Amino acid sequence: MNTLCLTLFAALGALGAQAAEIRIVATTTDLADIARAVAGTLAEVSCITTGREDPHTLTARPSFIVRARDADVWIRVGMELEIGWEPVILRDARNPRIAEGAPGHIDAAAHVIRLEVPTTRVTRDMGDVHPSGNPHYWLDPLNGRLVAATIAERLSTLYPAHQTAFAKNLKTFSDALDTRMFGAAWVGEIGGEALWKAVAENRLEPLLAARGLEAQAGGWYAALRPHRGKTVVTYHRSWPYLAARFGLLSDLQLEPKPGIPPTAKHLATVVEAARARQARVILQEPFFTRKAAEFVAARTEAVVVSLPMMTGGSPEASTYLDMLDTVITNLSRSL
Amino acid sequence: MAGAALFLITTQHLEAQPDADALRLQKLEEELKAMRQQIIQLQEQHAREIVELKALIRPSGAAAADDAQPMSSPVDRLPLYESLKRSVIPTGSAAAGNTGIDLDLAVVLDGALYHTSGEGAPHLRGKTAGFGHGHNDEDGHHHDHGPHNGFNLRHVELGFSAEVDPYFRAWTTVAVDEDGAELEEAVIQTTSLPYGLTLSGGKLKSGIGRINRQHSHNWDFWDQPLVYELLFGAHGLAEQGAQLTWLAPTSFYLLFGAEAFNGANENLFNVIGEDPLPQHDAPRLWTGFVKYGPDLGDRNALQFGLSALSGRHQVWHEDEDEGADGRTFVYGCDFVYKYDAKRTHGAGDFTVQGEYFFRNQDLTGVDSIAGEPWTHEQDGYYLQTLYGFRPRWRAGLRWDQVGLTNTSTTPEHGRERFDDSRRLAAMLVWKLSEFSLLRLQGGHGWYALEEGRERAWEIALQWQVTFGKHAAHDF
Numbered sequence: 001m002n003t004l005c006l007t008l009f010a011a012l013g014a015l016g017a018q019a020a021e022i023r024i025v026a027t028t029t030d031l032a033d034i035a036r037a038v039a040g041t042l043a044e045v046s047c048i049t050t051g052r053e054d055p056h057t058l059t060a061r062p063s064f065i066v067r068a069r070d071a072d073v074w075i076r077v078g079m080e081l082e083i084g085w086e087p088v089i090l091r092d093a094r095n096p097r098i099a100e101g102a103p104g105h106i107d108a109a110a111h112v113i114r115l116e117v118p119t120t121r122v123t124r125d126m127g128d129v130h131p132s133g134n135p136h137y138w139l140d141p142l143n144g145r146l147v148a149a150t151i152a153e154r155l156s157t158l159y160p161a162h163q164t165a166f167a168k169n170l171k172t173f174s175d176a177l178d179t180r181m182f183g184a185a186w187v188g189e190i191g192g193e194a195l196w197k198a199v200a201e202n203r204l205e206p207l208l209a210a211r212g213l214e215a216q217a218g219g220w221y222a223a224l225r226p227h228r229g230k231t232v233v234t235y236h237r238s239w240p241y242l243a244a245r246f247g248l249l250s251d252l253q254l255e256p257k258p259g260i261p262p263t264a265k266h267l268a269t270v271v272e273a274a275r276a277r278q279a280r281v282i283l284q285e286p287f288f289t290r291k292a293a294e295f296v297a298a299r300t301e302a303v304v305v306s307l308p309m310m311t312g313g314s315p316e317a318s319t320y321l322d323m324l325d326t327v328i329t330n331l332s333r334s335l
Numbered sequence: 336m337a338g339a340a341l342f343l344i345t346t347q348h349l350e351a352q353p354d355a356d357a358l359r360l361q362k363l364e365e366e367l368k369a370m371r372q373q374i375i376q377l378q379e380q381h382a383r384e385i386v387e388l389k390a391l392i393r394p395s396g397a398a399a400a401d402d403a404q405p406m407s408s409p410v411d412r413l414p415l416y417e418s419l420k421r422s423v424i425p426t427g428s429a430a431a432g433n434t435g436i437d438l439d440l441a442v443v444l445d446g447a448l449y450h451t452s453g454e455g456a457p458h459l460r461g462k463t464a465g466f467g468h469g470h471n472d473e474d475g476h477h478h479d480h481g482p483h484n485g486f487n488l489r490h491v492e493l494g495f496s497a498e499v500d501p502y503f504r505a506w507t508t509v510a511v512d513e514d515g516a517e518l519e520e521a522v523i524q525t526t527s528l529p530y531g532l533t534l535s536g537g538k539l540k541s542g543i544g545r546i547n548r549q550h551s552h553n554w555d556f557w558d559q560p561l562v563y564e565l566l567f568g569a570h571g572l573a574e575q576g577a578q579l580t581w582l583a584p585t586s587f588y589l590l591f592g593a594e595a596f597n598g599a600n601e602n603l604f605n606v607i608g609e610d611p612l613p614q615h616d617a618p619r620l621w622t623g624f625v626k627y628g629p630d631l632g633d634r635n636a637l638q639f640g641l642s643a644l645s646g647r648h649q650v651w652h653e654d655e656d657e658g659a660d661g662r663t664f665v666y667g668c669d670f671v672y673k674y675d676a677k678r679t680h681g682a683g684d685f686t687v688q689g690e691y692f693f694r695n696q697d698l699t700g701v702d703s704i705a706g707e708p709w710t711h712e713q714d715g716y717y718l719q720t721l722y723g724f725r726p727r728w729r730a731g732l733r734w735d736q737v738g739l740t741n742t743s744t745t746p747e748h749g750r751e752r753f754d755d756s757r758r759l760a761a762m763l764v765w766k767l768s769e770f771s772l773l774r775l776q777g778g779h780g781w782y783a784l785e786e787g788r789e790r791a792w793e794i795a796l797q798w799q800v801t802f803g804k805h806a807a808h809d810f
Contacts, residue, residue, distance in 0.1 A: 111416070150416075
């Protein structure tokens with residue numbers, strides 16, 4: 001028995017030596033993709049979800065426990081998105097490096113801009129309301145940028161020897177994101193950092209007007225700029241971050257309350273509101289049933305657009321930036 | 336600034352009046368001069384601070400602030416991430432509604448409207464040949480845990496759990512019903528042992544089999560399989576003792592567990608220890624189990640388990656003044672396969688699960704029947720399948736069979752063979768949310784009694800709500 005164990009350990013040791021230096025496990029595909037961008041070749045990044053399922057409900061499978069057991073760094077979306085399965089994985093993995101509160105446990109929500117943080121006492125009568133706010137924050141590209149910075153910062157603390165590599169990778173990722181968001185012309189003229197700052201402070205348009213750059217709009221910003229103020233009906237409250245960032249309205253949901261399935265009575269009010277506001281799009285996550293959306297579409301001018309809300313949610317959405325690209329391109333086409 | 340302007344206006348107003356007190360004017364001018372100096376000093380201090388702050392920021396900021404943009408305050412000079420970091424409230428802070436007390440409380444209310452035919456299925460299960468409290472079992476008294484026709488508040492389960500300190504977590508579960516309270520579990524568990532080890536102690540549900548560890552509100556069906564109810568009893572194997580588990584460092588899931596328990600299970604591991612039966616010190620029950628789960632990709636999950644139990648057991652028949660002493664051995668195997676359709680709320684998900692147990696009670700008579708064999712060999716299995724036919728709805732089918740091997744030897748009756756008992760159950764569950772469910776289950780059983788086979792059907796409409804903290808589900 002002893003020799004068997006020793007052989008087993010030796011074999012595992014040899015395997016470990018060949019693998020990348022840092023083993024990162026992210027709960028969602030978006031975090032995994034951002035972590036890959038930041039850590040580059042220094043880390044081997046794996047992921048719990050595939051991007052095709054509802055991240056709220058997932059079964060904590062034995063293979064997840066094995067991955068968490070070997071992880072040096074664990075990254076979660078946080079804000080209670082993974083509350084139904086993360087605790088079981090972390091408990092059964094018996095890995096103190098990634099236990100909640102340990103340096104190897106990164107809560108990606110730590111420094112993001114949060115929306116819909118309840119100001120009153122949360123009861124379950126409100127449906128699936130998260131006490132720390134709406135957790136679908138990765139659909140705001142600015143939050144994607146902040147998550148990358150959060151991950152880079154923590155990795156630099158954990159692995160100071162690679163600090164410069166992380167900083168360089170973070171810059172590459174941020175530059176790519178900025179170019180996709182604003183187009184090369186604006187980023188070249190003003191710089192991504194300054195553009196985002198203007199966005200965060202709600203003074204982007206005046207800044208561009210002052211610099212005479214309005215006509216050179218590019219990227220996602222230009223794609224959705226003509227649609228500002230339009231209403232997008234959504235199934236679940238997954239999309240407020242995207243809508244808020246691009247000036248769309250997303251206050252009409254097919255769900256009467258978060259996580260509560262559509263009712264006929266509620267859909268009737270949605271139909272009425274969607275008609276009044278001339279909504280053109282019903283945006284829906286691929287894993288929800290389309291019946292309710294089709295009901296509303298048949299009674300309004302809107303069409304049902306099923307788009308991935310996570311990396312890997314559709315074949316084109318293979319990276320975080322491509323996922324946002326797919327969502328924004330398709331949305332601008334349908335609006 | 337506004338104050339200064341007002342001040343100036345006032346002074347001008349004073350100058351306009353020729354009969355104004357010259358002394359007062361001079362005093363005011365002096366005050367104004369002093370204020371100007373103060374403002375200049377403040378401005379200089381401010382400028383110095385900005386330079387100092389810049390010096391602090393420059394070396395760490397990988398992305399230099401954009402010089403094209405004129406900035407006014409030190410916060411604006413920070414890189415975007417740093418400046419937003421300061422303006423955003425971190426999650427889990429007091430502002431985010433965290434009360435700062437780490438105690439999770441969960442309450443489960445579990446009730447049902449139940450009906451069974453004739454004498455009643457629970458009654459027949461109590462008399463199942465080879466398993467029940469029939470003539471060849473020890474204690475004539477009946478522990479009736481079964482449901483009754485009509486409304487049944489099965490129990491109110493109170494669960495408390497918390498991280499104790501950096502070394503332990505603990506939880507306790509108390510089931511309260513109209514007759515009193517029963518301690519289901521009270522466990523202290525290590526959280527920071529090295530090498531994938533976890534040590535638990537207290538009163539705990541044994542890790543053997545698959546559903547033994549589940550509390551009744553987590554069962555996939557309203558009731559537990561026949562083999563569990565007849566072998567381990569209404570509460571499964573939950574004992575005072577200790578458990579050590581080891582998560583092996585293999586590329587697949589491999590968990591080993593060993594347990595030592597007092598051994599106080601009425602059906603299997605019960606030591607009376609009164610003359611003429613010999614005394615045996617606890618711990619008297621030892622278990623071991625292995626669980627293995629290969630990685631089958633994103634949609635499929637599989638787990639196998641093996642269990643073995645060995646413990647002291649005694650029986651005593653008051654009326655005949657005879658008893659026996661020896662050991663009970665139980666061997667079990669289980670599997671579960673789950674298919675994840677990647678749709679919402681369990682739609683399209685599919686589960687198949689089964690467990691088999693074999694028990695061998697090898698006792699020897701004492702006193703008047705000293706040396707005579709007193710043995711029981713029984714087994715049983717169940718096979719169940721569940722399918723999520725639409726979001727939040729699941730349908731299930733379960734087949735139970737016990738007593739495929741069903742032999743008993745007692746000094747009074749000699750060697751006897753009994754028939755097997757069977758049951759088929761169909762179930763429909765609607766999970767309105769994560770916190771409430773409605774379940775309808777119907778079952779038909781063929782029970783082998785000593786006097787022959789009897790049939791009974793039963794039907795239950797169950798409701799269950801959870802409030803407080805909803806614990807995450809195990810695999």
